[in-house]
Amino acid sequence: MNTYPNVLITGASSGIGAVYAERFAKRGHDLVLVARDKSRLDALAARLSETHRVKIDVLQADLTQQTDLEAVESRLRTDARIGVLINNAGMAQSGTFIQQGTQALETLIGLNTTAVTRLAAAIAPRLVQAGAGSIVNIGSVVGLAPEFGMTVYGATKAFVLFLSQGLHVELSPKGIYVQAVLPAATRTEIWERAGMDVNSLTEVMDVDELVDAALVGYDRRELVTIPPLHVVGRWDALDSARQGLLSDIRQAHAAERYQPQA
Ligand SMILES: NC(=O)C1=CN([C@@H]2O[C@H](COP(=O)(O)OP(=O)(O)OC[C@H]3O[C@@H](n4cnc5c(N)ncnc54)[C@H](OP(=O)(O)O)[C@@H]3O)[C@@H](O)[C@H]2O)C=CC1
Numbered sequence: 001m002n003t004y005p006n007v008l009i010t011g012a013s014s015g016i017g018a019v020y021a022e023r024f025a026k027r028g029h030d031l032v033l034v035a036r037d038k039s040r041l042d043a044l045a046a047r048l049s050e051t052h053r054v055k056i057d058v059l060q061a062d063l064t065q066q067t068d069l070e071a072v073e074s075r076l077r078t079d080a081r082i083g084v085l086i087n088n089a090g091m092a093q094s095g096t097f098i099q100q101g102t103q104a105l106e107t108l109i110g111l112n113t114t115a116v117t118r119l120a121a122a123i124a125p126r127l128v129q130a131g132a133g134s135i136v137n138i139g140s141v142v143g144l145a146p147e148f149g150m151t152v153y154g155a156t157k158a159f160v161l162f163l164s165q166g167l168h169v170e171l172s173p174k175g176i177y178v179q180a181v182l183p184a185a186t187r188t189e190i191w192e193r194a195g196m197d198v199n200s201l202t203e204v205m206d207v208d209e210l211v212d213a214a215l216v217g218y219d220r221r222e223l224v225t226i227p228p229l230h231v232v233g234r235w236d237a238l239d240s241a242r243q244g245l246l247s248d249i250r251q252a253h254a255a256e257r258y259q260p261q262a
C-alpha cells in the first residue's frame with residue numbers, strides 16, 4: 001500500500017501541471033489528474049504509471065462548469081487518500097480591459113479564482129480534521145504588477161496570493177501547509193492559448209526549471225515561492241512594508257490630510 005498522500009493536480013494535461021504530475025509520480029505519490037482533455041490526461045497517466053509504478057486516476061472536468069467543478073469538489077471532500085491539492089489550472093487573456101468581453105471575463109475569473117477557492121474549500125475541512133496536508137496555489141508575478149497591463153488576469157493572481165496568505169493564517173495552526181507559487185513567464189501552452197507569442201519575450205523560464213524550483217520551496221515549507229525572484233530580500237521588504245502600513249491604520253478617525261478644511 002502507498003503510504004504517501006495522493007496528490008490531486010488541476011490543469012495536469014500540459015505545462016506546469018503535467019510537470020508537477022511527473023515530479024510527484026517520481027516521488028512515489030499516487031495521483032488524481034484533472035483537466036478537460038481526457039486523451040492527454042490518459043496518455044500522461046499511462047506513461048507515468050508505467051515509469052514510476054504509481055496509481056493514477058483521471059478526472060475529466062471543465063472547472064468553469066458547475067457540474068464538473070462539483071464532481072472535483074466531491075472527490076476532494078470524500079477521498080481520504082488525497083492529502084495534497086495542486087491548484088494549478090488557469091488561463092490568461094490577451095487584449096486590453098475594454099477589449100475583453102463579458103463572457104471571456106467570467107470564464108477567466110471563474111477558472112482562476114472561483115474554482116481555486118472552491119477546491120481549496122472542498123479539501124480544507126478534511127485536512128484540518130486529519131491535522132495534515134498541503135494546498136499549493138499557482139499565482140503569478142503578474143499579480144504584483146498592474147503595470148504589465150494584464151489587468152484582470154493579474155487581479156485573479158493577486159487574489160490567489162491573498163487567498164494563500166489568508167489560508168496560511170487560518171490553516172497552518174491546524175497542521176496544514178499552504179504555498180503560493182508565483183512564476184514569471186514560463187514556456188507553456190498558456191501563451192498560445194491566449195493568443196500571445198511567447199517568442200516575443202526576451203526571457204522565458206523552462207517549465208521543468210520552474211516546477212523544480214517551486215518544489216524546493218515546497219520542501220522548505222515556504223508560504224510564498226517566487227522562482228524568478230533573485231533577491232529574496234525584495235519580497236521580505238514588500239511584506240514588511242505592508243505590515244508597517246497596517247500598524248498605521250487607525251480605525252476611529254480619518255487621517256489628518258482628509259479632515260475637511262473649515
Ligand atoms: N506559463 C506561464 O508563463 C505562467 C503560468 N502561470 C500559471 O500557471 C498555471 C498553469 O498554466 P501553464 O502550465 O502555464 O499553462 P497551460 O495552458 O500549459 O496549462 C493550463 C492547464 O489548465 C487546464 N485548463 C485550462 N482551462 C481549464 C478548464 N476550464 N477546466 C479545467 N482545466 C483547464 C489545461 O488543460 P485542458 O485544456 O486539458 O483543460 C492545462 O492542463 C496557470 O494558473 C497560470 O496562470 C503563472 C505564471 C506564469
Ligand SMILES: CC(=O)[C@H](N)C(=O)O
Nearest residue numbers: 092140142184185190
Ligand atoms: C500569460 C502570462 O502572463 C503568464 N501566464 C504569467 O502569468 O506571466
